[in-house]
Amino acid sequence: MSFSPKPALLVLILLFYCFNLIAQNAWINEFHYDNDGGDVGEFIEVVLQDADSYDLNLFTVHLYNGSNGESYGAHSLDSFDEGISENGFTVFYKNIPGIQNGAPDGFSLDYDNTLIQFISYEGSFTGAGGVAAGMPSEDIGVEVPASTPIETSLQLSGNGIITSDFSWLEPNEKTPGHLNNEQNLGPTCIPPAHQAVFSIPTLGDISDDKITLNWTRGNGDAVVVVVKENSPVNENPINGTPYTAGNDLSSGLAEEIGVGNFVVYEGSGNSLDITGLTQGTEYHFSIFEYYAADFCYLTEVESLTVFTTNSFDKDSKIEAPETQVRKTYIPSILNSEVDAVEVFKFKITDLGTDDGVSTLLKNVVIEKSIENTVSDWSRVIKGAKLNDGNSDLNINQLSINQDQIEFDFTGNEIEILDGESKEFSLLIWLEETQMDSDTLAFEISENHKFQVNPSGSSFQYPLSSPVSSQAFNIEVQATELVVQNIPQEVYVRDTFELRIEAVDINGNIDLSSRNLRISSNGSGSLSGATDRSLINGEALFDDLAYNFAEENSFTISTDELSVEVIISFIEPIISIDKSSFISEFESIKFPNSSKYQSYHVFTENIRDSVCIIAPEGFQLSLNSNFENETNTLFLKRESFDETEVFVRFSPMDANGKLYQGNIIHFSQDSDTVNLAVSGQEGTLILSSIRSVKEKQVGERVKIQGVVIGGSNHFENKRIIQDETAGIVLESEKLANVNFGDSLEVEGVLTESDGWLVVNVESEVEIFASDSIFLEPNSLTIPEIDENMEFQRIEIENIEISGEGHFERGEYFVFDDADTVILKIKSNNHSLIGTEIPFEKVNLSGFISKSQHFFNIYPEFLQDVEIIPRETLLTINAPKDGLNFGNVFLDDSSEPRSYKIAAENLPEDLNISVSENFEMSLLENSNYTSELVLPINRKGNIPEIDIYVRFSPRQAKGGIVNGEIRHSSGDQKMSIALKGIEELITSNNRSLKEKIVIYPNPTSAYLRIKLNSPNESHYQLLGLDGVIFLEGEIYRCHTLDLVGLDKNVYFLKIRIDGDEYVQRIIIQN
Incomplete structure (x- = not known):
């Protein structure tokens, strides 16, 4: 297969x-x-x-x-x-x-x-x-x-x-x-509660290659012991995992956890011999109790550090250099080895004692000094190197951790020859991420952690004093402003915030304080606090708002830095398309409804639902069959951008009412949009004029009343009045409607020339022609108020401004308290051409108001009723008449005066005076025996002074009686006059015959003529005896009075042993 x-x-x-x-x-x-x-x-x-x-x-x-x-x-x-x-x-x-x-x-x-x-x-x-x-x-x-x-x-x-x-x-x-x-x-398990605890080794427990450890057990089944060379154990045993131990480190049998952490014991005992160690080397041990059933380890670490012994001399010394690196700032942007900055120096000396071997430097550990503020060097220091004055040292491994920098030269140990010294420099470069004003400070402590190869000399331990650097502040120098959390879109007038930081090229925050400001580059206005301070490198504009919908840029700046921010500002908008919508619906009788009309609603940037509310008498629907008719619609934000709305007119009752108002469109965050609608319910009922005046313009009404004015002022306007109020009718149908007609009309309320008017639509139905007269209310001007508008009234005891005859126009009518305006609006009015009465009158007509004045429109000539006046002649003189005392023949007394005034005289006032008496309207001139005082158009003579003097001419001597007589028509009055004529003696006569003084009075010159050949002497004196002019006269002399004040003076003349005194009056 x-x-x-x-x-x-x-x-x-x-x-x-x-x-x-x-x-x-x-x-x-x-x-x-x-x-x-x-x-x-x-x-x-x-x-x-x-x-x-x-x-x-x-x-x-x-x-x-x-x-x-x-x-x-x-x-x-x-x-x-x-x-x-x-x-x-x-x-x-x-x-x-x-x-x-x-x-x-x-x-x-x-x-x-x-x-x-x-x-x-x-x-x-x-x-x-x-x-x-x-x-x-x-x-x-x-x-x-x-x-x-x-x-x-x-x-x-x-x-x-x-x-x-x-x-x-x-x-x-x-x-x-x-x-x-x-x-x-790790896997969930329950570890032992108590950890094993190391005992401190004795000198006998430590040799060049062997350490014996002892511990006191905790409550686990067994323990695991882990060792690491030259640094603390940094890995814990993993739950559920058994480990293979090997106590001979040179054998390679000990199982490793992580890197460099070797298990040297596993079991239930309490002591251990560790062999295969290196002389003069630092070993770190950690012990962990565990339960054998599931290998559940207690990781709360118990640690111990032990050095193996060294047979060579401890003649290596760490000490400060002659000159330490001076204090300075470290820029935060030094982030690569080529930017390395020197921060610390130290010197190592091999003292050259009996061992004869060099010091072989294997580990250098630089620690924090007390001035250091950086909590974790591994986040701040990106790299470090050592230089011996000639070149950078070849490092096997560099470790930068939270509290120290460690250079490992294992395999490349730095040799300091027996009896010689070497000076080293620490150079560092920084991580890209830094905190402004952090402080770095370096030190080799008394209990230093330097290590050498055991085949050479060892360090003296501890140091007599630490070797410390200066303190170096990290400097973040901002190169730009950074805006955090820039909103892409903001609603107009909503508040928004911008958080600003001043940073360097690495994004580190510069903590320096700076004044910060923001300005708008757009068409609208920026509100809120526009000035802030950068504190610890940050600032927050937290209450900004902008009032114009556009994409706008804002400039945020300090004296050295600036940044531009672009934000789109949007505005919630409701708009309607009413191009095919007719706001006025046809007249409909209840309970019918009109045909529908429709319009379209559009929205932009709406955050809330749109509410549409119709006024009374109108119904809304989202479909033309009005299956769900309502007066209120709610359109959800997420469900529409364009919506067709259907409207119809449905009157609420058979009352002839005009329904009108606005269909209102609004949401929580947009401006309200209105659509005007109106409709007339077709049934009309008879209303009082007062109730009609409370209705809205545009409503149809039906009223009855009596015509009280307008036919002699307007072609198409009439004023009617019922028992409640008056109102204006307007229509061409009113041409044959006259004062006193009783009628009924239907029409629409409108406004014309500032008046509320019924625009008559129906034929005028006249119940009675020219047969009804409404007795007007009799009032004074202050008693007139707005409730009387378009009613017929009579104003009592007033006067009309102007003279001549009435013409078309306006005339002020007034009493002692207030004023109204009489208006004549037609050239055919019966008052045209009649004389404007100067007497007080009673005035009838209909009343209206424009701006701040009431107006009255009389309809007929008899509407202006003249009030008869009483004739009155007043003379203010002493009861016994005027008495002038003794006066020389052919001389005149000082003038005396009385006052006279008249009202409503039928003709001019004639005044005459008896013989031997004279009168004048002036005190010192123009005396005569007769005067005529003209009256004004009202028969009045204003109060005036009449001057009278006694000028005897009868040459009989003794008492002279007379009178002043006043007459105007049947009005006659007189004042008794009395004077004593004094005859001139021979001495006086001869003196009078010798001197002639003229003129008297004068305003400039006084001429004196003497009928005597002898020289005479004169003096012009004041009433207080002060001499103003003095000199000699021969035959004739002229006195220059220019410069003398208006006053009474005495002219004293002495001639031929006689003295003559004459009173001189300067009037000008």
């Missing part, structure tokens, strides 16, 4: 492929996303079983934004750092800056685009993109408060081999790359 291997090989390949397809046992095991202050040390950890069986590039972790369900970052597992392995499970971890802070957010894990896990924190959501599209997230149930310390994380705990075996802990100390707190990976 022949056998071909090809089919079997195919089956094996298929089995291997199917196993990989369905059996990827992997999960997200730990992560850190938030902490107190700026977020630091964000990372994700993944556990994968049988990692060597897979291409790690096929596993991907996606970061998900819970606000929109979209992925905002992807990281393949081959970009993660590898941590410990435990029972076939390997821990992978990666620092990922910018992980969002939840409410909610999440991660997915997939293999070759097949979803394995989708978890979230601070809530749940549904994925919208990527491998988790349409999938609900699983909320892990715990979260990180913003005040949580930096060195914490969210992590799974428990024992098991699949993710459901574990549960999430509240924030705990982070363990990236290691087992989580209280976590065991």
